[in-house]
Amino acid sequence: MPLVWPLLLSAALFGIGVYGVLARRNAVLALMGVELMLNAANVNLVAFDVWFRDVLVSGQVFTLFTIALAAAEIGLGLAIVLRLFRTYGHVDVDRLGGEP
Amino acid sequence: MIGLALVIGLPLLAALVGLAMPNRLRAAQVAVGGAAATWVVAVVVALPRFGDAEPVGGSWGHAWGTLSAPAVTFALRADSMSAALLLLAATVALLVQLYSVAYLADDSQYRAYAAIVSLFSASMHAVVVANDLFVLLIGWEMMGVCSYLLIAHYWKRSDARDGAAKAFLMTRLADVGLLVAIIALGQAVDSYRISDVLDAVAAGELSSAMITTVALLMLLAAVGKSAQFPLHTWLPDAMPGPTPISALIHSATMVAAGVYLIARMYPLFADSRSATIVLGLIAIVTMLIGAAFALAQDDLKRVLAWSTVSQLAYMFAALAVGSVVAAIGHLLAHGAFKALLFLVAGSVAQIVRSTAFIDMGGLRRGLPVTFVTGTIGLAALAGLVPLSGFFTKDAILGAASDSAHDGGAAPSWLAWSILVAGLVTAVLTAAYVTRTWLLVYGGERRSPFHAYDPPSLMRWPLIVLAVPTVLLGIAVLEPGWLGGAEAEPVHAWIAVVSTLIVVVVAGLTWLVGQSGDPAVRLGPARPVLAREFGVDAVYDRFAVRPTLDAADVVLHADSDVVDAYVRGASSGTMTASRLLRWAQNHNVQTYITVAVVGVAVAAVLAGVSAS
Numbered sequence: 257m258p259l260v261w262p263l264l265l266s267a268a269l270f271g272i273g274v275y276g277v278l279a280r281r282n283a284v285l286a287l288m289g290v291e292l293m294l295n296a297a298n299v300n301l302v303a304f305d306v307w308f309r310d311v312l313v314s315g316q317v318f319t320l321f322t323i324a325l326a327a328a329e330i331g332l333g334l335a336i337v338l339r340l341f342r343t344y345g346h347v348d349v350d351r352l353g354g355e356p
Numbered sequence: 357m358i359g360l361a362l363v364i365g366l367p368l369l370a371a372l373v374g375l376a377m378p379n380r381l382r383a384a385q386v387a388v389g390g391a392a393a394t395w396v397v398a399v400v401v402a403l404p405r406f407g408d409a410e411p412v413g414g415s416w417g418h419a420w421g422t423l424s425a426p427a428v429t430f431a432l433r434a435d436s437m438s439a440a441l442l443l444l445a446a447t448v449a450l451l452v453q454l455y456s457v458a459y460l461a462d463d464s465q466y467r468a469y470a471a472i473v474s475l476f477s478a479s480m481h482a483v484v485v486a487n488d489l490f491v492l493l494i495g496w497e498m499m500g501v502c503s504y505l506l507i508a509h510y511w512k513r514s515d516a517r518d519g520a521a522k523a524f525l526m527t528r529l530a531d532v533g534l535l536v537a538i539i540a541l542g543q544a545v546d547s548y549r550i551s552d553v554l555d556a557v558a559a560g561e562l563s564s565a566m567i568t569t570v571a572l573l574m575l576l577a578a579v580g581k582s583a584q585f586p587l588h589t590w591l592p593d594a595m596p597g598p599t600p601i602s603a604l605i606h607s608a609t610m611v612a613a614g615v616y617l618i619a620r621m622y623p624l625f626a627d628s629r630s631a632t633i634v635l636g637l638i639a640i641v642t643m644l645i646g647a648a649f650a651l652a653q654d655d656l657k658r659v660l661a662w663s664t665v666s667q668l669a670y671m672f673a674a675l676a677v678g679s680v681v682a683a684i685g686h687l688l689a690h691g692a693f694k695a696l697l698f699l700v701a702g703s704v705a706q707i708v709r710s711t712a713f714i715d716m717g718g719l720r721r722g723l724p725v726t727f728v729t730g731t732i733g734l735a736a737l738a739g740l741v742p743l744s745g746f747f748t749k750d751a752i753l754g755a756a757s758d759s760a761h762d763g764g765a766a767p768s769w770l771a772w773s774i775l776v777a778g779l780v781t782a783v784l785t786a787a788y789v790t791r792t793w794l795l796v797y798g799g800e801r802r803s804p805f806h807a808y809d810p811p812s813l814m815r816w817p818l819i820v821l822a823v824p825t826v827l828l829g830i831a832v833l834e835p836g837w838l839g840g841a842e843a844e845p846v847h848a849w850i851a852v853v854s855t856l857i858v859v860v861v862a863g864l865t866w867l868v869g870q871s872g873d874p875a876v877r878l879g880p881a882r883p884v885l886a887r888e889f890g891v892d893a894v895y896d897r898f899a900v901r902p903t904l905d906a907a908d909v910v911l912h913a914d915s916d917v918v919d920a921y922v923r924g925a926s927s928g929t930m931t932a933s934r935l936l937r938w939a940q941n942h943n944v945q946t947y948i949t950v951a952v953v954g955v956a957v958a959a960v961l962a963g964v965s966a967s
Binding site (some may be wrong): 274277278279281286349350 | 943944945948949952
């Protein structure tokens with residue numbers, strides 16, 4: 257399989273992620289955008305690992321690390337979102353930052 | 357020596373303590389008590405000095421000198437002349453303090469007023485007994501400050517504020533002359549002691565150019581302080597001050613200091629013919645215009661102010677013809693009767709609640725003390741026979757006549773001019789004095805008022821001052837008391853002529869005055885005299901306006917040019933911050949957008965530049 261397919265997939269994922277972070281006003285959807293960008297990176301790592309036929313498969317190892325990190329990060333992020341919802345009664349990022 | 361320091365220290369102490377007193381009564385007690393104690397010390401110090409007694413003096417304190425400048429010490433000295441002035445100043449200050457207790461009975465600022473009067477008298481005493489030119493200068497300047505504060509006592513009135521500022525600025529301008537003269541003398545003689553300076557002049561150590569320069573500079577200071585032409589306009593405008601202050605300024609302090617300065621430094625003038633001529637010419641012009649202006653005024657205090665200007669010019673004339681004794685004698689007599697006249701004017705003003713002639717008239721019934729003492733004071737001012745003013749004026753005219761015949765300090769033509777001007781001034785003086793008497797005491801009442809003699813605190817100073825007004829002439833009959841050369845006590849033909857002048861002119865004015873204000877007969881000259889020749893308009897045009905215009909230019913240069921940069925810096929910062937604040941809008945997504953777009957642009961640029 258040529259390298260371009262996974263790279264296209266990863267670019268599309270990353271673009272969708274950026275769009276989600278920039279355009280979505282709901283904090284949960286913004287977090288999902290961040291996850292998409294992370295996974296775009298993961299796709300890149302795996303694709304290049306296969307392409308270079310790395311003996312140590314470091315790309316795939318890094319991907320595993322990233323998935324673990326992303327799980328921890330989303331746990332923390334959702335906890336913050338929960339806290340925001342309890343405090344403000346909404347999770348609209350445009351209206352955050354003032355007095356509750 | 358202790359006494360000399362006490363006459364300065366006691367009033368100074370009274371001023372400070374008086375300010376700390378909790379109420380009006382205590383402040384009055386301190387002020388009057390301080391003035392009375394000063395008076396006692398002044399009498400003790402002054403009486404042994406008359407005649408040919410040796411001067412006493414001494415100096416205190418560290419010599420504040422450097423290698424390049426002579427030392428300044430607190431040096432005091434009293435001779436017969438200082439003793440005479442000390443007595444006059446202490447007496448008038450005491451009487452004014454007593455009078456003010458009643459005169460300012462319901463004035464909320466009495467405490468500060470009484471303290472400044474004490475300070476005023478301390479300053480005058482310092483000038484009188486100073487033997488160091490800087491001690492004299494300090495007293496001289498303190499008097500300027502005190503007169504400013506006292507003239508502006510009714511500070512809510514704009515004419516009082518303006519008059520005070522005018523008095524201060526005009527005398528300050530002249531005071532520069534004194535300061536420069538002192539520095540020049542200090543450099544030339546290598547000492548600031550007055551006695552050293554006079555010794556050096558007597559020994560002929562100074563060049564004649566130096567003496568003339570210093571004498572002219574001191575004359576400038578004296579002209580400013582004593583309100584002589586051309587700096588004469590401040591004195592009448594100082595009239596909005598409380599009347600007891602006018603009595604103090606016009607008799608024993610302030611204006612007397614100018615005459616005293618020249619009398620004290622007289623050897624400088626005796627050695628400089630040009631300074632003597634300038635002094636004589638100023639005296640001639642001032643005595644004539646002062647008396648002429650007094651003739652056309654509509655306000656009692658203004659008449660008295662112009663008469664002070666004119667009488668001080670008599671003293672300057674006496675100094676110009678070389679008779680210090682006659683000048684000091686007239687200063688003493690004038691001090692007594694002018695203080696008396698101003699205190700009478702204060703009593704009259706309290707009765708009619710005005711100082712304008714239009715509100716007076718018929719004040720001869722119901723107030724015997726004010727009437728009699730006022731009449732005596734006016735008669736002494738006119739120089740009527742046995743009163744003090746007659747003898748002292750006679751001494752001055754006699755000195756002028758002697759100088760005109762025998763020569764002397766002044767050139768003969770100057771002495772003749774002074775004699776003629778003195779006689780013409782005597783005519784004018786008799787006329788305005790009679791007019792004033794008629795307008796105040798004569799005729800019928802022109803406004804409704806209840807005539808009464810003032811309370812005893814104000815009445816007794818009038819009675820006390822009437823005594824020297826009547827009797828001081830006898831002192832002139834004994835000229836040795838000032839330690840000067842023996843002079844002919846009375847000059848027969850001058851006495852006859854001046855008495856004739858007084859009687860004839862007073863009689864004529866009286867006759868004219870039966871049908872109304874005698875000044876009406878001045879015809880078209882009256883408004884010109886009442887406007888005082890427009891000297892003030894000239895000063896306004898050529899000094900005040902240009903100064904104000906220059907101040908305007910400076911103000912605008914500051915607010916429109918210098919401040920423009922400051923304002924530009926601030927508004928530039930504000931504009932820049934407004935632009936930056938627009939980017940910092942709390943919206944995290946905007947920040948990220950900028951970051952993403954920035955990275956994308958950077959990546960594109962990197963790609964373009966790499967390929």
